[in-house]
Amino acid sequence: MAKVLMKGNEAIAESAVRAGGLLYFGYPITPQSEIGEYLARRMPEVGGCFLQIESEVAVANLLYGAAGAGARVWTSSSSPGISLMMEGLSYIAAAELPCVVVNIARCGPGLGGILPSQGDYLQAVKGGGHGDYHCLVLAPSSVQEAVDLMPLAFDRADRYRNPVIVLGDGMIGQMMEPVEFKEHNFPPLPPKDWATTGCKGRKPNVINSLYLDPVEEEKLNFKLAAKYEEMKRKEIRFEEMETDKPYQVLLVAYGTTARVCKTAMQRLRADGINTALLRPITLFPFPEDRVYELAQRAEFVLTVEMSTGQMVEDVRLAVGRTRPVYFYGRTGGIVPSPEEVVETVKNHLRR
């Protein structure tokens, strides 16, 4: 198929449709409303269902019900809407149901504004809802990567029977880039023999997250924990740049800010300063071992985010006290500029 020019939001919607995500529930919110708008037009063409429902709370419960019935389901929203879904997401994780949740984050907290932010990192990575659970979290840095991660998100949701979050920000959702849709081949998935598809001729399947017996509840928690450990072994993804040469500074950034860092790295190189970049693609599980290894070759680590410092907590956990870990962030919807990153690197080198 020829390349097309798409907004991140449209591309995510099209890629999900091609990955068989034909059941979408949502409620509009800037800066991701184009996802719903695109699907309202596209779903009837492919026999799918776009349903705008009364609130994000309802969305989460629809995901629970439809996933429980064995459908490939997904939703998208932006920060405040995602917060409303958190109770349901905890139930979905507890009931071990597969679904994909796309968060095109906007600045906050509270109602905030409509401009981009990475302030939802901790919510996405550390739980968000109540109880001991994790979502697999994928963070695209380009429109093409958003396209490529959607089929993976659906596959891993089914494989782990766990919610997968695709965490972008307003810039990823709104910017346009050329994209192509490739075929993705994953190994066959196990049958959904747990789904509530009608129990004629078999024992009823029950989808629930109520455990009044502490022993049973603990069993579930240990089972979930084992699943997250398996993700840590198998699912860590990241991109490295310039790590094959000597460097003074290791930059760690994901999504939009990684793009800013790449431009900053070129400028720094022109000024005779060598930097390397580690860009996590999975935020949970976090590439902690690789961050540690790469940090050892640098004088210091600089994490750049559109927040007051969230992923930097995981970077510091990985690096420990072996190297200084500095942070640079902008908020309020302001994207750090390449020159700000350049200046920050130079300032720390001067110290």
Added chain:
Amino acid sequence: MSRISATGSSEVTVNGVRWINAEEFFAGLGRVNIFVGGYGSGKSEVAVNFSLSLAARGQKVSIADLDIVNPYFRSRAARAVLEKNGVGLILPPVEIMESDLPLIQPEIAGALKNATSRLVLDIGGDPVGAKVLASLVQWLPGDDYNCFLVLNSRRPFSGSVLEVEKLIAGIEQSSGVGITHLVINSHLIEETERAVIEEGIELGKAVSKKTAKPIGFVAIEDRIFEKLATVDLPYPVLVLHRLLLKPWEENEKLGPRCFKL
């Protein structure tokens, strides 16, 4: 397919914006110039470059950002460059500029009636964005306007005659304004190749044949234009300089800070 060649044609360059073969086009240009089109077709980029080129020709011109559907990459993002180059701005108040409210500035009516200045209207995408025009139709100056449909054949729902016809009908119905010209703006940003532009022109010709709406001009980004060896088109060409950049993109002519959220 027409060979594209700039040789032997009239050329005017200002602010990195260039027009080729445009003298006749400018002679017949209306006072009010409206840019409509599909979502993400490049209306704002074209409208901003168009305004700059009018100002550079010594004309008094204002631009109104009437995008009520798109939250980012609107022409208001280029306000510093526009202002610096003498283009009047009709924009929402600064404190609510970065919102997604459907804001229509009251001074727009006055600007539409003001016969001493040209006006460029940057309208939001799709029929839903074009709705804003319906409230302004009453002030449009008779025949003294052009309504340009910006077309990028590589955008979703814009790749076939049927889809473009549907788009035209939708925009005309919701705005109450007839589209007078097509603007061919087929591109894939930095990945644009000659074939993409040619494909856009072919689609434009087919749409033109079906709808009797002529091709007003072809827009080609400067970096792409410079790579095309020969260019010879029977249409005016606007060689545009991208101004609505992503925060990490470099703009060597204007410096990296020209687009800042």
